[in-house]
Amino acid sequence: MHRNFRWQVDEHFNIAEACCGRWARAEDDALPATKRIAIRTHRPGAETLFHTYSELQRAADALSHVLAGLGVQRGDRVAIVMPQRFETAVAYMAIFQMGAVAMPLSMLFGPDALAFRLQDSEAVVAICDESAIASVKSIRTDCPALRTVVAAGAAVGQGDVDYESALAAQQRSFTAVKTKADEAAILIYTSGTTGPPKGALLAHRALIGNLPGFVCSQNWFGFDGKTNAASDAVFWSPADWAWTGGLMDALLPTLYFGRPIVAFNGRFSPELAFSLMAEQGVTHSFLFPTALKAMMKAYPQPRRQFRLRLQGLMSAGEAVGDAVFAYCREQLGVTVNEMFGQTEVNYIVGNCSRYWPARPGSMGKAYPGHRVAVLDDEGRECAVGVPGDVAVNRFDVHGDPDPIFFLGYWRKDEATRAKFSGDWCRTGDLARRDADGYLWYEGRADDVFKAAGYRIGPGEIENCLIKHPAVVNAAVVPKPDRERGAVVKAYVVLAPDFIASRAGSTGAEGQFELQMIAELQAHVKNLLAPYEYPKEIEFIDALPMTTTGKVQRRVLRLQEEARFKAAEG
Incomplete structure (x- = not known):
């Protein structure tokens, strides 16, 4: 796969066009309605809401006009502080096609966390719903660059602009700007487990860099590998769309392939996870090891109660371990594909049980297109079995630039330089490599x-x-x-x-x-x-x-x- 794989990154590329525009324009009248669905909003005890790619594009066009009317320009940061919901997907598409920079913020952030990120990024607009608008308003005076708060959902009347009425007044198409593949698209602040959060600036091309790992970790995502004919794949993950895991590992790659993704705005529980997957016919998912552990403890034999259709399951964030690995294989009917990546260089290592055997507890191997090594403190590659720092090279095995790389830390040039040793980007995560090339996670340095x-x-x-x-x-x-x-x-x-x-x-x-x-x-x-x-x-x-x-x-x-x-x- 590494030998035959070659990157194709055109000079111009826009995430919104790839994830929505082309699907909305497609001749799809002959397709059943389920083939045109972009977002399925899961509502326990109520009917699912379905939103097509055409609806997504029309709403994104309207929001782009609204944001342009508020003075948002190319390169400006626009904060999105909303959970998994249709309006969140609309906001991403609208910002991307304007050439502005989407800055996702978790609805779980408190006032201090929001204030730091809004101040540091100098975001000019924040789009919020009822889950976060009170926190945003409470720190508004501390963020002088924040000119406008757009209120969506049940937050109507609590911001400067109401989302629904503003979009209703802008029912016309929007001419997307022609962004370069290297142009900034997303600003995500790291989780800060080892220090203050830093803003990682991602280019539009970063989505292309994610795709090989996504397809591998999801066992080809329903494509048969011969004719590229798609099955009725349905994706869901509880990962917040405000984080790399939810945005780059779930929402955007699912839309890139024109498939439906399930949105659920509510508290995670093992019962919720299993009932949602059964009701929505979820075929592919990303579940954190923490979630899988809870599901394993709550439902040792879930298929006795739930009808599951899983074909692909990825997990990341922590080591899965052989207990959870065995549970997924024996009780969920699918081999979990562990994946490793960071906001700065996501989806670089992992498994694909369809094409190479996953080993319990192993991070897997470098995905096609990424040149990965385990390095010592001096930058030399470690011998088999010797732990070292997982690193990825700026160039693949053919010498071509790897599009996965972030552009740098927001206004932190020194921190960006410190992330690299020559062409090697160090992750700060330790692993050892076995004789067959599998990596085994040792933990953060x-x-x-x-x-x-x-x-x-x-x-x-x-x-x-x-x-x-x-x-x-x-x-x-x-x-x-x-x-x-x-x-x-x-x-x-x-x-x-x-x-x-x-x-x-x-x-x-x-x-x-x-x-x-x-x-x-x-x-x-x-x-x-x-x-x-x-x-x-x-x-x-x-x-x-x-x-x-x-x-x-x-x-x-x-x-x-x-x-x-x-x-x-």
Whole structure:
């Protein structure tokens, strides 16, 4: 695949044209209605709302006129602070075809997080619905560049411009600007797990760079590989469309291939996930390991209750581990394809169970079009089995430029330069390569630690803990220790049903916890090396998570350091 694959990136390329315009113009009168659907809005207990590509284009044209009337110009940043809904997709298409820059912001952000990003980007317009408009309005005076707030959904009357009435007054086509492939299209701020968030500026061509990985990780996304005839593929992911995972791994590639994507604006739960996939006939999905773990614990045999049609399943963000891997294969009827990427260089490594065997726990191999290596501190490629920094080269195996690369960090040239070693972009994620070219995730560079002289990667221990029926989730961090430097500590979330069934039979609460700690320690000792078992276990109700579904080990690590200093002081 690497040998035969060649990039085709024209000088001019626009995401909106590729994801909507061409489908809206297509002669589709002979196709059934399901073939023309762009967005399916899932409403539990009510009928699904269907929106065609033509509807999407008409709404995008109207919104482009509205934004132009508000003074938005080519290159201006426009914030989108909305969940999965039709209006969110409209906003992206409208901004892209204007040549402006879409800046997605999570509806879960509080005022401080919103203020930082709006100030730093100097966004001129924010499009919000009821989920975030109060927070945006509360920091409005701190964002002098923010001229206009457009209120959508149930937020009507709470902004400067009402989305629906403004679009109703602009029912005319919009002439899209001719953007270059290298022109800026998206500004996404990193999740900030290891420091203050930085704005990663992505070009229109970045979508092209994502496509090989998307198609591979979704087992060819319903195309048969011979005639390119499409099946009735339907995509859904709970990933927020404000993040790389939801935008570049779900919404945009699905629309690029003219398929329907399910939008759901509501709280995730295992029951919701299974019922939505069954009702909507979802064939392809992206589910975080955290979500899969919860689904596995809640429904050990889901196909007894839900009729599933899954053909492709991708997971990313954390290591899946062999327990979840086996669950997906045996109970969901599909081999999960792990994927690895970052906002800056997304979809570079992963699996494709259709064409090469996935190995439980492995990140996979470099996807076609991407030249990936594991490098040491000096920039040399590491030997087989030796952990190092995962890096991707600016040029593929043919010497052609890889379109996946971000343009740089927003107004942070030094940080952009620090991301590279020559033509190699370092991810800051550690992995080791086996003799067959598969990569095995070791953790973030700052997540790996030494305890009593041993190098500890948290992922393997966390995966081991998850295998115990009592454990819903776990995070492993170093606990400072005067004699050994650090010891392994695990934060564990227990299953409520397990607590209820066991707590009553063990007497006092303290006795129950002691027994559980000993049981989990023995569980890890039996499966891993003696030095890897957690010397200390703390039970908590929930792990600190980023809005992208990643465990914030840094928060727990800093907490342990603070406790140590307080005890020593």
